[in-house]
Amino acid sequence: MTSTFDPLPGEVLPPDIAARVKAHHDELVALRRDLHAHPELSWAETRTTRLVHERLLAAGLRPRLLPGGTGLVCDVGTGPRVIGLRADLDALPIVDEKAVPYASTVPGACHACGHDVHTTALLGAGLVLAALADEGLLPGAARLIFQPAEESARSGALAVIAAGEAANLERIFALHCDPRTDVGRVGLRSGAITGSADQLLVRLHGPGGHTARPQLTADLVYALGKVVTELPAALSRRVDPRAALSVVWGRIGAGRVANAIPAEGEVEGTVRCLDAAAWHDAPALVESLVADIVSPYGVRAEVVYTRNVPPVENEATSIEMLAAAVRATEGPDAVVGTEQSLGGEDFAWYLEGVPGALARLGVSRPEVPLHERLDLHQGRFDADERAISVGARVLVGATFVALASF
Numbered sequence: 001m002t003s004t005f006d007p008l009p010g011e012v013l014p015p016d017i018a019a020r021v022k023a024h025h026d027e028l029v030a031l032r033r034d035l036h037a038h039p040e041l042s043w044a045e046t047r048t049t050r051l052v053h054e055r056l057l058a059a060g061l062r063p064r065l066l067p068g069g070t071g072l073v074c075d076v077g078t079g080p081r082v083i084g085l086r087a088d089l090d091a092l093p094i095v096d097e098k099a100v101p102y103a104s105t106v107p108g109a110c111h112a113c114g115h116d117v118h119t120t121a122l123l124g125a126g127l128v129l130a131a132l133a134d135e136g137l138l139p140g141a142a143r144l145i146f147q148p149a150e151e152s153a154r155s156g157a158l159a160v161i162a163a164g165e166a167a168n169l170e171r172i173f174a175l176h177c178d179p180r181t182d183v184g185r186v187g188l189r190s191g192a193i194t195g196s197a198d199q200l201l202v203r204l205h206g207p208g209g210h211t212a213r214p215q216l217t218a219d220l221v222y223a224l225g226k227v228v229t230e231l232p233a234a235l236s237r238r239v240d241p242r243a244a245l246s247v248v249w250g251r252i253g254a255g256r257v258a259n260a261i262p263a264e265g266e267v268e269g270t271v272r273c274l275d276a277a278a279w280h281d282a283p284a285l286v287e288s289l290v291a292d293i294v295s296p297y298g299v300r301a302e303v304v305y306t307r308n309v310p311p312v313e314n315e316a317t318s319i320e321m322l323a324a325a326v327r328a329t330e331g332p333d334a335v336v337g338t339e340q341s342l343g344g345e346d347f348a349w350y351l352e353g354v355p356g357a358l359a360r361l362g363v364s365r366p367e368v369p370l371h372e373r374l375d376l377h378q379g380r381f382d383a384d385e386r387a388i389s390v391g392a393r394v395l396v397g398a399t400f401v402a403l404a405s406f
Helices: 017-022 025-037 046-058 115-134 156-162 220-238 276-297 316-330 386-404
Strands: 072-077 082-088 141-147 171-182 186-188 191-194 198-205 246-254 264-272 300-306 312-314 335-337 356-364
Touching: 017 115, 017 386, 025 046, 025 115, 025 386, 046 072, 046 115, 046 141, 072 115, 082 115, 082 156, 082 386, 115 141, 115 171, 115 356, 115 386, 141 156, 171 186, 171 316, 171 386, 186 316, 191 356, 198 220, 198 276, 220 246, 220 264, 220 276, 276 300, 312 316, 312 356, 316 335, 316 356, 316 386, 356 386
Parallel strands: 082 141, 082 171, 171 356, 186 335
Antiparallel strands: 072 141, 186 356, 191 312, 198 264, 198 300, 246 264
16 A cells, blocks of 8 residues: 655654643643542443543533543544544453552452553643644644443444544544553554454254264254364365454353253354454354354254454554654654554444554563563553653644644
8 A cells, every 4th residue: 555644743743742741741640540549340431531521621621421421522623624532441340459559449440451541641642732722733623532431342432433423533543552562662553453352152952862872863062062163163264364363262061961962052252353354254154154064963053143343454544644653752763563463442443434543552661571561451460651641742743743644
């Protein structure tokens, strides 16, 4: 893909972004620790929403709550071109295992994915953009999207889109914490960066019978074993390997005693993929393959395929814009490559209708060896809080670079 984007951020970025963000750093860290100590799960982010709402109001902005009262959006600046900046608000149902003053006070809930960092980085960017707009220095508009329920199968991104808040966006950007990347660096990748994350349940039905006479009934457990082993193998031969379409099982169950063939059994897992076209075709293909696999064994298959999120496919020009913004605000060595992940991210729903990109925000101290860094979704995960200001600067820079491209 050939891009017409001319990355000359030095000509379009205000020279004092760093100083403007620094002025808010202590406030942002304090807010991040407050959010970390009071995590809220998907669709319950009322306190988090209220704190962000109040701070935006204090800055002279006019945030608007999303339907349901969790999550909000806020426009900064004016003009026909609007750049979306998105952060997610929700925490995970995980026990916080850290011995820090700001550890979770909510039993069984923890910001183990860094959404508190995302939220405060976007708030910092919004405060800086608001001041620049007041001074007549913002050549367009930015929409701050504080989204609920990224961790829910009932995606908060879809709620934002249903409310019409993504309809007029020219581009959209987001950051996600990455413990594999040093603080001060930002990981970028064009194309697929995360995978789809769907759920699959295959339930088999048969007449049941005695294990001594399988020929007189349908051997349901044997057929279930065939589904477990043959469906992943068949997918690997029916789909381009570059799509990385895979099924991994997490639960299986059938029967209660050793000498009876059960009448019902089921297996459940996830379907992940790095290619949008393969993702769209996957449900029909999976159902067809399951039917073919069990047909010799006299059982009936019920396939429940539940959509979650498509893969995040970063648009090339948007990645170039992020790279230009990172180099201008963080230095020429701050841009690093990043690997693909089969983890799901509902930012993908925005990219179905708006060009944009998701970047990985480094949150680890450089002196910590890679093998000692805790992954996301762990109760002891924490972030180097310098990443908050890095994220704010990058989001401000990306807004200016994107607006200057028109």
